[in-house]
Structures are given as structure tokens and as C-alpha cells.
Amino acid sequence: MNLLEIENLSFAYENLRRKSPNYVLNNINLHIKEGENVGLIGENGAGKSTFLKILTGLLDMQEGKVQLSSLELKKENLRKIRTEIGYVFQDSDSQLFMSTVYEDVAFAPRNYGKDESGVQEAVTSALRQVHMEDKKDRQIYRLSGGEKKLAAIATVLAVGTRLMLLDEPSAALDPKNRRNLIRILNELPCAKLIASHDLDFVYDTCQRVILLSGGEIAADGDAEKILTDRELLEGHGLELPLSFSRERGYMGLGTENSHRFFENRNCEYFPCHKEAGVLNCMFCYCPLYLKEKCPGIPSYIEKNGRRIKDCSNCTFPHQPENYDTIIRILKE
Amino acid sequence: MDRISEAIADLHKMDMEAGKGGLLQGIHPLPKLLVTLFFVLLTVSFGKYELSRLLRMGIYLIVLFVIGDISVKLLLKRMKLLLVLVCLVGIANPFFDREIMFFVGKAAVTGGMVSAATLMLKGIFAVSASYLLMVTTSMEDICYALRKLHVPKMFVTILMLIYRYIILFLKEIRQMTDAYLLRAPGQKGVHYKAWGTMVGRLLLRSMDRAQTVYESMMMRGYDGEFYLRCKRKAGGRDYLYAAVWSVVLIGIRAI
Numbered sequence: 125m126n127l128l129e130i131e132n133l134s135f136a137y138e139n140l141r142r143k144s145p146n147y148v149l150n151n152i153n154l155h156i157k158e159g160e161n162v163g164l165i166g167e168n169g170a171g172k173s174t175f176l177k178i179l180t181g182l183l184d185m186q187e188g189k190v191q192l193s194s195l196e197l198k199k200e201n202l203r204k205i206r207t208e209i210g211y212v213f214q215d216s217d218s219q220l221f222m223s224t225v226y227e228d229v230a231f232a233p234r235n236y237g238k239d240e241s242g243v244q245e246a247v248t249s250a251l252r253q254v255h256m257e258d259k260k261d262r263q264i265y266r267l268s269g270g271e272k273k274l275a276a277i278a279t280v281l282a283v284g285t286r287l288m289l290l291d292e293p294s295a296a297l298d299p300k301n302r303r304n305l306i307r308i309l310n311e312l313p314c315a316k317l318i319a320s321h322d323l324d325f326v327y328d329t330c331q332r333v334i335l336l337s338g339g340e341i342a343a344d345g346d347a348e349k350i351l352t353d354r355e356l357l358e359g360h361g362l363e364l365p366l367s368f369s370r371e372r373g374y375m376g377l378g379t380e381n382s383h384r385f386f387e388n389r390n391c392e393y394f395p396c397h398k399e400a401g402v403l404n405c406m407f408c409y410c411p412l413y414l415k416e417k418c419p420g421i422p423s424y425i426e427k428n429g430r431r432i433k434d435c436s437n438c439t440f441p442h443q444p445e446n447y448d449t450i451i452r453i454l455k456e
Numbered sequence: 457m458d459r460i461s462e463a464i465a466d467l468h469k470m471d472m473e474a475g476k477g478g479l480l481q482g483i484h485p486l487p488k489l490l491v492t493l494f495f496v497l498l499t500v501s502f503g504k505y506e507l508s509r510l511l512r513m514g515i516y517l518i519v520l521f522v523i524g525d526i527s528v529k530l531l532l533k534r535m536k537l538l539l540v541l542v543c544l545v546g547i548a549n550p551f552f553d554r555e556i557m558f559f560v561g562k563a564a565v566t567g568g569m570v571s572a573a574t575l576m577l578k579g580i581f582a583v584s585a586s587y588l589l590m591v592t593t594s595m596e597d598i599c600y601a602l603r604k605l606h607v608p609k610m611f612v613t614i615l616m617l618i619y620r621y622i623i624l625f626l627k628e629i630r631q632m633t634d635a636y637l638l639r640a641p642g643q644k645g646v647h648y649k650a651w652g653t654m655v656g657r658l659l660l661r662s663m664d665r666a667q668t669v670y671e672s673m674m675m676r677g678y679d680g681e682f683y684l685r686c687k688r689k690a691g692g693r694d695y696l697y698a699a700v701w702s703v704v705l706i707g708i709r710a711i
């Protein structure tokens with residue numbers, strides 16, 4: 125079932141009645157299904173942020189029709205629509221304006237008339253989803269950049285959002301926080317529309333990608349297909365994600381992409397991780413996944429300056445003499 | 457640390473102090489606000505020559521500083537500008553009111569001197585009481601208490617947003633001055649020729665920032681009012697706090 129349907133959407137910052145308006149968005153048609161994760165990519169000025177702001181009603185739509193479930197995007201429906209669509213701003217500092225995490229996450233439920241016990245429930249649930257229950261009384265200014273981003277996501281989740289719009293969510297995050305954000309976004313059940321220049325991030329979080337160029341949809345389809353199409357990306361001012369870059373000579377060894385690579389191909393070499401329900405392959409650096417779900421991992425093993433995890437439960441014979449074989453498999 | 461960063465850190469510290477679990481912090485914001493207002497009201501009600509009686513009102517402040525474990529040094533540091541301004545209020549009185557009231561040794565003390573000192577003291581007491589309220593109560597709680605007293609929501613919203621926005625504003629100033637100073641080595645402060653441009657840019661950037669904050673509020677159902685709640689209801693201890701201080705303050709005023 126389609127959650128969001130957009131028909132013939134056009135937008136210009138000037139009057140559309142002018143002879144030749146400068147369209148920021150021109151005749152956009154698309155739909156997003158319930159629970160679907162969609163990446164919105166495009167070079168600077170392609171209209172990504174404008175598109176997101178139109179969907180939230182922060183910019184007035186000029187032409188076309190936007191429908192969320194049974195609700196049409198109109199001024200009189202905005203209040204209801206904003207409980208269904210949440211917007212995570214690029215700058216978390218501007219999004220978080222109360223003194224503590226709790227107060228900020230509670231802001232929306234209170235505005236929508238929940239009583240205090242309902243507010244508490246909503247805040248607890250939202251913070252649980254982003255793994256920040258222990259930081260609810262923390263002052264906003266004492267949060268790190270990554271925590272601020274998660275708190276901003278929690279503020280949106282607190283009203284039971286069905287479609288989350290994220291504007292450059294990985295901007296200014298260090299690799300660890302970025303990976304943590306990827307994990308959390310992948311855990312959230314709601315649909316997501318992620319506008320980003322970080323194509324690796326988009327690949328790790330989205331099954332579908334929409335490429336915007338010159339205010340029009342230049343491509344819409346499977347993430348892997350679009351993100352590996354060098355010609356298409358370079359033709360629209362983008363570049364291949366680093367993990368697909370041929371110059372690097374390997375496929376994101378130790379990255380989120382490598383575990384997806386194995387998962388997609390039903391890799392037979394890492395059964396214990398699969399049994400534990402872990403998405404990562406044993407080459408993923410992220411300790412969070414493995415520590416949580418596969419306690420049999422005692423430590424890292426260093427090989428040629430690369431950290432490889434050792435798992436005592438793993439039936440794959442990953443003794444040092446087999447490392448070269450593993451790396452060869454990955455390269456292939 | 458530069459002065460702007462220090463100011464930001466001070467605001468953050470005050471927020472943190474207000475949120476920590478001390479004896480005064482644990483009291484419900486409404487009685488605290490009422491007692492503070494009552495104290496300020498009684499303080500300003502003293503006549504202009506009632507310096508010695510006014511001094512007794514200091515008991516309230518001393519007790520709160522002691523039981524709240526609040527640093528007077530920090531008060532002086534944080535409020536120095538305001539305190540200087542307050543002290544300037546009565547500075548002209550000695551020139552207008554020259555009637556001799558009493559002698560200290562051989563020095564004559566005029567009515568103007570006494571009234572100037574009284575005015576200054578009133579100001580200092582009022583500022584100190586407000587400071588005590590701010591370091592023991594979060595801005596949300598103060599605004600909640602103000603709404604409980606039926607202060608118009610527009611006023612409370614503006615107060616709340618100004619307080620929050622000051623930090624963003626200071627951060628913008630810091631970013632701009634840092635960017636300027638990094639490209640103006642050896643220069644002390646911002647050259648006056650750049651002031652106009654910088655203020656203009658600051659205004660534009662502040663408006664952008666304010667717009668984003670407002671959009672963020674709109675996205676979360678803001679309809680013109682902050683629906684503030686207090687974490688707990690007022691109990692016996694809070695009523696007792698208000699009652700005891702009311703009696704004590706009235707007593708001090710009456711004697």
C-alpha cells in the first residue's frame with residue numbers, strides 16, 4: 125500500500141505564472157510504500173531540501189498533488205499530516221531547543237494534547253528506539269553530535285511518525301556515530317526518505333534510490349543498481365560511493381556494504397553470525413552489533429594492519445593461515 | 457576561553473545547576489517563584505531612608521545561599537554588569553538631597569547618600585533573589601510557574617524563546633568573530649570598519665537560525681503555546697517553604 129503519493133509536483137521560488145519560471149522541482153511523480161526506505165540523492169541545488177520542505181508543508185506547494193494515506197497536503201490538514209510525517213533537520217542544534225532531552229522529546233506529544241502519562245510513555249518509547257533511555261535527563265548542550273542527531277530523531281518518533289524525512293543525517297558525524305545511526309535507522313519500522321550526499325550512507329540504509337537532477341527525477345529504482353551505475357551518477361554531478369569505487373580495489377572491506385554483500389549472497393562462511401541474527405560479516409568493525417548479539421567474540425585480531433574479529437563460535441576455520449583466503453573471497 | 461564562550465558556558469552551567477538535585481532545586485517552582493516575587497515586592501516597599509531595616513532582608517538571601525550551597529563569587533562574576541548598572545541608579549541622589557541626617561565620626565552623611573545606598577541595596581537584593589531563583593529552577597519550570605500565575609502566554613513564550621535563543625545567538629557571534637580573527641592576525645578585536653557588515657551578517661544568520669527553530673517547532677505541532685508541565689505536584693514541603701518564608705519576610709518587614 126502506498127503511504128505517500130506525489131503527482132505532477134512543481135515548485136519555483138518565484139511566481140509560476142511568469143513566462144519561464146525557474147523550476148526547482150518540475151513535474152515530480154513518485155510514491156513511497158509503508159515501511160520503505162528511500163534515498164534522495166542529487167548534486168547541490170538539485171532540490172532535495174526544497175522537496176522535503178514541501179512534503180512537510182514548510183514551503184507552499186504550487187502545482188501538483190501530494191497525498192499521505194488518505195490525507196491531501198493542504199493547509200487545513202497540516203496539523204494532522206505533521207503527526208504522520210516527521211522532519212529531521214540537518215542542523216540538530218536548531219531542532220533541539222529545550223533544556224533537556226526529555227523536555228525536547230516531550231514537546232510534540234504535549235502539543236498534540238497527550239496527558240502527562242501519555243507523554244511519558246511516548247518519550248520513553250521514542251528514546252528506547254534510538255537507544256537513549258539513559259540520557260533522558262541529560263542537558264542538550266552536553267550531548268555529542270551523534271547523540272544530538274539521535275535525540276532529534278526521537279523528537280520525531282515521539283508522535284508516532286509513519287514517514288520520516290531526514291536531511292543530510294550523516295553530515296558532521298564521525299564514523300562510529302555514523303555507523304550507529306545507520307544501525308538505528310535500519311531498526312526503525314517507519315518509512316524513511318533520506319536526502320543525502322553520502323552515497324555509502326544511502327546504500328547502507330535504503331533499498332530504493334531517487335536521483336534528482338535539475339528539479340526532475342533522473343532515476344528511480346533499486347539502490348544497488350543506481351549506486352553502481354558510474355555513468356548515471358557522474359552524468360548528474362555525483363560519484364560512485366567509495367565502497368564501490370574500482371580504484372580502491374575491494375568492496376568496502378570491513379564496511380556495512382561488505383556484510384550486505386555476504387547477506388545478499390547467502391554467504392556460507394559465517395554461520396555463527398547468521399544464527400545470531402547479526403547482519404554483519406566477521407569483517408565489520410562495529411563492535412556494537414557483535415557485542416550485543418554474539419557474545420562469543422573475545423577480541424580483534426590484527427592482520428596486515430586490518431582489524432579482523434575472532435569469534436570462538438564460528439565454525440569457519442579462520443586461523444591466521446586462512447586470512448588470505450578470506451580476503452581473496454572478499455575481493456572476488 | 458574567550459568572553460563569548462565563557463558566557464555560553466555560564467548559561468549552560470546555570471541550566472545544569474538548576475537541574476541538579478539539591479535542597480532548593482527540589483522545591484516546586486511555584487512556591488519558589490511566589491516567595492521570590494514576595495521578597496522583591498517587600499524589598500522595594502521600604503522607604504528611601506530605611507537602610508538599616510532593609511539590610512535585614514539580606515537574611516533571606518544569606519539563608520538561601522547557605523542551604524543551596526550557591527557561590528556568591530559566581531553571582532558577582534555572572535551578574536557584574538547588571539550589578540554595576542543597578543548601582544548607577546542612585547548615583548545622582550547625593551547631589552540633589554544634601555540634607556545632613558547624621559554624622560559618622562566627623563563625616564556628615566546626607567539624605568542623598570542614604571537614599572542612594574538604599575536604592576543600590578534594593579537593586580542588589582532583587583538581582584540576587586532573581587539569580588537564586590534562576591540557578592535553582594530551570595527556565596521551563598519558571599515559565600510553568602508563570603503560566604500557573606496566569607501570566608499571558610505570549611509573554612511566557614517570548615521569555616522562553618529569548619532564553620533559548622541567547623545561546624544560539626552567542627554561538628553565531630562566536631563563529632563570526634572566530635572566522636574574522638583567524639584572518640586578522642595581530643588585531644585586537646573586530647575593527648570598527650567591519651562592525652556594520654558583521655552586524656548585518658549576524659542579523660541575517662540569526663534570522664535564518666530563528667526560522668529553522670520555528671520550523672522545527674511547527675513540525676512538532678506548536679500552536680503558539682508552550683505546554684509546560686512540572687515533573688511533580690506541589691506537596692507539603694513546598695507549602696511549608698512558602699508559608700515559613702512568608703511569615704519570616706513579613707516579620708522582618710514589620711519590625
